[in-house]
Amino acid sequence: MAALSDYVSFGDPAKLYIEYMKRTEPYTMTIDHFHPYYEVYYLLSGSRIYFIEDRSYFVEQGDLVFIGKEMLHRTMQTGDARHERLILHFSDEWLRDLGAELSGMFGALFSPEIRVLRLPRQESLAAEASVRAMRLEADVRETGYHLAIRNAAASLLLLCGRYSASHQPEPFQHVSPLHAKISEIVRYINGHYDESLRLADLSERFFISPHYLSRMFKEVTGFAFTDYVVLTRVKEAQRLLRESELTVSAVAERVGFDNFSHFGKTFKKISSVSPREYRKSMSQF
Incomplete structure (x- = not known):
């Protein structure tokens, strides 16, 4: 062979x-x-x-x-x-x-x-x-x-x-204390994506310098801090477009975008289609 x-x-x-x-x-x-x-x-x-x-x-x-x-x-x-x-x-x-x-x-x-x-x-x-x-x-x-x-x-x-x-699943253990800390920060982002999320604010909340937080966030998650926030918002926007009747502008506001034009451009960059095109394609299933 x-x-x-x-x-x-x-x-x-x-x-x-x-x-x-x-x-x-x-x-x-x-x-x-x-x-x-x-x-x-x-x-x-x-x-x-x-x-x-x-x-x-x-x-x-x-x-x-x-x-x-x-x-x-x-x-x-x-x-x-x-x-x-x-x-x-x-x-x-x-x-x-x-x-x-x-x-x-x-x-x-x-x-x-x-x-x-x-x-x-x-x-x-x-x-x-x-x-x-x-x-x-x-x-x-x-x-x-x-x-x-x-x-x-x-x-x-x-x-x-x-x-x-x-069999019972094995208890989860963080790779390191640093991973545990970043995990805590990620959970905060996942729960507050609709709010203003600035690196400086989170560094103050979690008692980590902005530079160190930025570097460690990327090292642990693989995502840049800003990229992760944007992806989380777009992912939630996709869900709302699939499952709700909110207008596109209302969806943008609901997931934390304060600029509708920026939302449209960002959504299309990540999803390859506009929010309206995405909703239309999902309605066919």
């Missing part, structure tokens, strides 16, 4: 999508990342720091990371740059196709209590076998590979769902 590729992808995030990648050079996600589908991240080798919503997690070989819809997240390097991972994206539609019982079990994996799942050896070996089967099928693409990938993805989620249903 020919050597397998260092990068391979298959499918559509609107239903089911997988992507495998092996990296040997330093890498930190540079795109602003949240999306309307679920993500499972499996680390085959190496170690990473994974920031999700308001916390940073240390992820090592064999760990699974569960990221719900519209959750802001980013991976960052820690230690050796070399790592390989497979990500699995899927939609509510794909879950429903598996059946109501399984859909409910899988949905529970994306609760706040389960962000990183570290399985014992027997289950970990089975999980890795499913992940490597998906990678192989997507790369070689023999007859029936679509079905093989679907079955391997369902098997992985079933394994994780059964394990998490019968």
Whole structure:
């Protein structure tokens, strides 16, 4: 058999999508990342720091990371740059196709209590076998590979769902006291995005110098302070455009933008469409 590729992808995030990648050079996600589908991240080798919503997690070989819809997240390097991972994206539609019982079990994996799942050896070996089967099928693409990938993805989620249903999640521990402090600041931003959020004000509130706060915020979360605030506001604006009948200008004000023109430009830069276009596209579902 020919050597397998260092990068391979298959499918559509609107239903089911997988992507495998092996990296040997330093890498930190540079795109602003949240999306309307679920993500499972499996680390085959190496170690990473994974920031999700308001916390940073240390992820090592064999760990699974569960990221719900519209959750802001980013991976960052820690230690050796070399790592390989497979990500699995899927939609509510794909879950429903598996059946109501399984859909409910899988949905529970994306609760706040389960962000990183570290399985014992027997289950970990089975999980890795499913992940490597998906990678192989997507790369070689023999007859029936679509079905093989679907079955391997369902098997992985079933394994994780059964394990998490019968075991208490491990208590969360911050990577360091600094991570705990930044997490506290992020939770404040998440709860006050509709207010004025200046770096100087937060540095005073949390007793950290503005320069140090700016530098450590980026180091821990992967986001610049201002970028994180803007992304949080746009993410909430998207939710309001989908779920409410508020006017676009009212949405802008509700999420903390005091300039409507700036809101429109910022929203389009992040979402690739204007607020009105976004609302129209969402109304079709």
